[in-house]
Amino acid sequence: MKSPTGARFLGRTAIVTGGGSGIGAALTRALVAAGTEVWCADIDLAAAERVVESIARPDKASAVRLDVCDADAVRDLVEAVVAARGRIDFMFNNAGIVIGGRTQLLALEQWNRIIDINLRGVVHGVHAAYPHMIAARGGHIVNTASAAGLMASGLLTSYSATKFAVVGLSNALRSEAAQYGVGVTVVCPSAVETPLLETGKVGDFRGRDFFLGAENSTRAYSPERLAEEVLAAVARGDGVLVVPRRTRIGWFVSRIAPRFIERRLIDFVRRQTSSSSVT
Template sequence: MNRREERSRELREHYRGTVALVTGAASGIGRALATELVARGATVVVADIDREGVVAVASRLEQAAGGVDAVPTRALPAVLDVTNADDVAELVARTARDHAGIDFVFNNAGIGVGGPVADLTLAHWRRVLDVNLWGVINGVQAAYPAMVAQGHGHIVNTASLSGLLPSPMLVPYSTSKHAVVGLSVGLRMEAAGRGVKVTVVCPGVIETPLLDKRNPDDLPPVGSPDIRAMLTRLVGRPYPAASLATDVLDGVARNRAIIVTPFHARRAWALYRASPGLLIDRGAARMRGALRPSS
């Protein structure tokens, strides 16, 4: 085995026999993370608000795994609304109790809310902050003290490239994701002395059902953007969720602070850091053209 193969094996072994909780695991990135965790030998609590989805994903993973080598692997479904702090705390506590500890919590559940800010209502802002930001806060407040008490653990929060860059037409979403980045990097510095690791994941455009969703149906209708078309044009072609999951689990095993992937996301972030004013002014000029009423 050469050095590279040896390192790749070590990164996979990092998860063997561990216990992980993944929110938003019925679909897209969460499902891909749960699948890759099970493939690497972890026991995974597959949590989502979508009851049918979690049951289907957990039973598929359970069948596919059937134990990795001699280590029994399990995928356990849990119906969970991440906006309910009591339920999040209860699930984290139950998982830690049932498995004598909890090694990883992936606060991944999220929704997209967009449209021109002038057309949005406070309900649009509240909904996206409730799920994308408070969902993560609830996960952190439930997991972090338990991890401090057990002396180890790794919290992995899914933000977005939109948490690092300006995202017109997705301003509430981008606001929630900037907050998740701030929460994660600050907590990482604080948590290091308590034996707990924190990583924030900032994916670019990933091939999941989110790209084709519009704002939640119960919110007042606004002209919400075609997210797939807009992000593909501005950032790059969608990257497979399974490849993202591999990048994330390898990055977490390396204890990276911020995981920005795929390449199109790293390129956009590098351009922004090199000259934020230029990128914002160019973006504003493009938006002026795009939003000008046609006569």
């Protein structure tokens, strides 16, 4: 059977940030399987090493410790890949965290942290890789945002804010980068089965139950399936990838009937918070 990505990833180079877990780990594996050499970069080096060791062709992936908040470190990694292989073909700005809970309970440090990782981390990746792609007249930047970057949700205020910014950055850059032959894809999934669903809980936030309830679902999406869809979207040159299908429908409805979706969200958030004494 013909691969949906053809030879698009064969003999290429990629950096995947947040490659040590969840979606980044699945992207690393899918890229190596498609013939790309991957620098699997994570603030948790041991996690990145485990991902690389689990790959059938570990010689095609390198684990590196990287904090995406550190602009110099991101630039140094991109420069090292370009120095070693002559080019950086794909920059997957995927590292991210979530913080869920009532906005009044968030400390300013939490706001700053999520902005640093989810937004500045992406900015650092773009700032470091994009000039090399322009010079090479080719390359592709893939930013992992979220469905929360297309449809804002209460109890995810800081997360939604960063993800809307990543969608805006990606869409703006796409129209500018096209003249250099550089592609930009922004990935907007709803709940994906990764450790993130149960992290970043503030106060009475319900984590996984919240994310699944928000989309009326009982199952989160598979990271492996998402990674395959991301590669296929990049190969097609799609600008925005929204999965699963019901999220695409929800996004469409939110644009033609925003008040309807907003009323549903107000009810949902009220139900999520009504059984708790926290205010």
